[in-house]
Amino acid sequence: MNASTLDEAVALTKKFTSKPSNEELLKIYSLYKQATEGDNNEERPGGFDFVAAAKYNAWLALKGKSKEDASEEYISLVNSLSTKYI
Template sequence: MSDLKTQFEAAVANSKKLSERPDNSTLLKMYGLYKQATVGDNAEKKPGFSDMVGRAKWDARNGFKGTSGDDAMQQYVDLIQSLS
Protein backbone atom coordinates (compact mmCIF):
# COMPACT_ATOMS: atom_id res chain seq x y z
CA MET A 1 0.00 0.00 0.00
CA SER A 2 1.38 3.40 -0.92
CA ASP A 3 2.30 5.97 1.68
CA LEU A 4 -0.33 8.40 0.32
CA LYS A 5 -3.05 5.75 0.58
CA THR A 6 -2.03 5.08 4.19
CA GLN A 7 -2.13 8.81 4.98
CA PHE A 8 -5.52 9.09 3.26
CA GLU A 9 -7.00 6.22 5.27
CA ALA A 10 -5.64 7.76 8.49
CA ALA A 11 -7.16 11.13 7.52
CA VAL A 12 -10.54 9.47 6.88
CA ALA A 13 -10.39 7.91 10.35
CA ASN A 14 -9.29 11.23 11.88
CA SER A 15 -12.13 13.08 10.15
CA LYS A 16 -14.54 11.17 12.35
CA LYS A 17 -12.69 12.21 15.50
CA LEU A 18 -12.48 15.98 14.95
CA SER A 19 -13.05 17.91 18.16
CA GLU A 20 -15.39 20.33 16.41
CA ARG A 21 -17.86 19.71 13.58
CA PRO A 22 -16.70 21.60 10.47
CA ASP A 23 -19.02 24.09 8.78
CA ASN A 24 -21.18 22.91 5.89
CA SER A 25 -18.90 24.24 3.14
CA THR A 26 -15.95 22.37 4.64
CA LEU A 27 -18.02 19.20 4.99
CA LEU A 28 -19.01 19.46 1.33
CA LYS A 29 -15.36 19.94 0.34
CA MET A 30 -14.43 16.86 2.39
CA TYR A 31 -17.21 14.89 0.68
CA GLY A 32 -16.17 16.02 -2.80
CA LEU A 33 -12.51 15.20 -2.25
CA TYR A 34 -13.31 11.83 -0.68
CA LYS A 35 -15.57 10.81 -3.57
CA GLN A 36 -13.06 12.02 -6.18
CA ALA A 37 -10.27 10.09 -4.45
CA THR A 38 -12.26 6.87 -4.06
CA VAL A 39 -14.65 6.81 -7.04
CA GLY A 40 -13.36 9.32 -9.60
CA ASP A 41 -15.22 11.82 -11.75
CA ASN A 42 -18.91 12.32 -11.08
CA ALA A 43 -20.97 10.65 -13.80
CA GLU A 44 -24.31 10.87 -12.03
CA LYS A 45 -27.18 13.06 -13.20
CA LYS A 46 -27.65 16.29 -11.21
CA PRO A 47 -30.52 15.93 -8.71
CA GLY A 48 -33.67 18.04 -9.12
CA PHE A 49 -34.38 21.35 -7.38
CA SER A 50 -36.36 19.68 -4.59
CA ASP A 51 -33.30 17.68 -3.46
CA MET A 52 -31.24 20.49 -1.91
CA VAL A 53 -28.79 18.22 -0.08
CA GLY A 54 -28.29 16.00 -3.10
CA ARG A 55 -27.63 19.02 -5.32
CA ALA A 56 -25.11 20.46 -2.85
CA LYS A 57 -23.26 17.14 -2.70
CA TRP A 58 -23.37 16.78 -6.49
CA ASP A 59 -21.97 20.30 -6.94
CA ALA A 60 -19.24 19.67 -4.36
CA ARG A 61 -18.23 16.44 -6.03
CA ASN A 62 -18.44 17.86 -9.55
CA GLY A 63 -16.15 20.73 -8.50
CA PHE A 64 -13.24 18.28 -8.37
CA LYS A 65 -13.93 16.75 -11.79
CA GLY A 66 -10.68 16.06 -13.60
CA THR A 67 -8.62 15.95 -10.40
CA SER A 68 -6.54 12.79 -10.19
CA GLY A 69 -7.22 10.34 -7.40
CA ASP A 70 -3.79 10.97 -5.87
CA ASP A 71 -4.26 14.75 -5.97
CA ALA A 72 -7.69 14.41 -4.34
CA MET A 73 -6.22 12.14 -1.64
CA GLN A 74 -3.43 14.63 -0.91
CA GLN A 75 -5.88 17.56 -0.74
CA TYR A 76 -8.12 15.55 1.61
CA VAL A 77 -5.15 14.70 3.87
CA ASP A 78 -4.06 18.36 3.92
CA LEU A 79 -7.61 19.53 4.70
CA ILE A 80 -8.05 17.13 7.62
CA GLN A 81 -4.62 18.06 9.00
CA SER A 82 -5.59 21.73 8.87
CA LEU A 83 -8.76 20.97 10.87
CA SER A 84 -7.02 18.91 13.55
Protein backbone atom coordinates in the same frame (compact mmCIF):
# COMPACT_ATOMS: atom_id res chain seq x y z
CA MET B 1 -1.75 13.94 15.15
CA ASN B 2 -1.36 14.10 11.38
CA ALA B 3 -2.72 11.63 8.88
CA SER B 4 -0.44 10.47 6.07
CA THR B 5 -2.87 8.21 4.18
CA LEU B 6 -6.46 8.53 3.02
CA ASP B 7 -7.61 5.89 5.53
CA GLU B 8 -5.84 7.68 8.38
CA ALA B 9 -7.46 10.97 7.34
CA VAL B 10 -10.92 9.37 7.28
CA ALA B 11 -10.27 7.98 10.78
CA LEU B 12 -9.12 11.42 11.91
CA THR B 13 -12.42 13.02 10.82
CA LYS B 14 -14.23 10.63 13.16
CA LYS B 15 -12.30 12.18 16.08
CA PHE B 16 -13.57 15.70 15.40
CA THR B 17 -15.30 16.91 18.56
CA SER B 18 -17.28 19.63 16.80
CA LYS B 19 -18.82 19.80 13.36
CA PRO B 20 -16.98 21.64 10.57
CA SER B 21 -18.86 24.32 8.62
CA ASN B 22 -21.08 23.28 5.72
CA GLU B 23 -18.49 24.65 3.29
CA GLU B 24 -15.75 22.60 4.94
CA LEU B 25 -17.95 19.50 4.95
CA LEU B 26 -18.66 19.88 1.22
CA LYS B 27 -14.93 20.19 0.51
CA ILE B 28 -14.20 17.08 2.61
CA TYR B 29 -16.98 15.16 0.84
CA SER B 30 -16.05 16.20 -2.69
CA LEU B 31 -12.34 15.50 -2.26
CA TYR B 32 -13.08 12.09 -0.74
CA LYS B 33 -15.42 11.15 -3.60
CA GLN B 34 -12.90 12.33 -6.21
CA ALA B 35 -10.07 10.47 -4.45
CA THR B 36 -12.02 7.21 -4.18
CA GLU B 37 -14.23 7.22 -7.28
CA GLY B 38 -12.78 9.74 -9.71
CA ASP B 39 -14.97 12.05 -11.79
CA ASN B 40 -18.64 12.41 -10.91
CA ASN B 41 -20.68 10.43 -13.44
CA GLU B 42 -23.82 10.17 -11.34
CA GLU B 43 -27.19 11.63 -12.30
CA ARG B 44 -27.92 15.12 -11.03
CA PRO B 45 -30.33 14.93 -8.08
CA GLY B 46 -33.72 16.43 -8.79
CA GLY B 47 -36.47 18.08 -6.84
CA PHE B 48 -35.80 20.03 -3.71
CA ASP B 49 -32.99 17.94 -2.26
CA PHE B 50 -30.66 20.88 -1.82
CA VAL B 51 -28.10 18.97 0.24
CA ALA B 52 -27.74 16.28 -2.44
CA ALA B 53 -27.49 18.98 -5.12
CA ALA B 54 -24.77 20.83 -3.19
CA LYS B 55 -22.79 17.60 -2.74
CA TYR B 56 -23.22 16.71 -6.42
CA ASN B 57 -22.05 20.16 -7.56
CA ALA B 58 -19.07 20.20 -5.18
CA TRP B 59 -17.89 16.84 -6.50
CA LEU B 60 -18.60 17.82 -10.13
CA ALA B 61 -16.39 20.90 -9.68
CA LEU B 62 -13.39 18.59 -9.20
CA LYS B 63 -13.83 16.90 -12.59
CA GLY B 64 -10.47 16.10 -14.16
CA LYS B 65 -8.52 16.15 -10.87
CA SER B 66 -6.59 12.92 -10.45
CA LYS B 67 -7.44 10.54 -7.62
CA GLU B 68 -3.91 11.02 -6.30
CA ASP B 69 -4.17 14.82 -6.23
CA ALA B 70 -7.62 14.66 -4.62
CA SER B 71 -6.31 12.23 -2.01
CA GLU B 72 -3.37 14.51 -1.17
CA GLU B 73 -5.67 17.54 -0.89
CA TYR B 74 -8.11 15.56 1.28
CA ILE B 75 -5.34 14.50 3.67
CA SER B 76 -3.98 18.06 3.85
CA LEU B 77 -7.45 19.53 4.46
CA VAL B 78 -8.30 17.03 7.20
CA ASN B 79 -4.94 17.62 8.88
CA SER B 80 -5.51 21.39 8.90
CA LEU B 81 -9.12 21.05 10.10
CA SER B 82 -8.05 18.68 12.87
CA THR B 83 -6.28 21.57 14.61
CA LYS B 84 -9.65 23.34 14.79
CA TYR B 85 -12.02 20.47 15.52
CA ILE B 86 -10.15 18.02 17.77
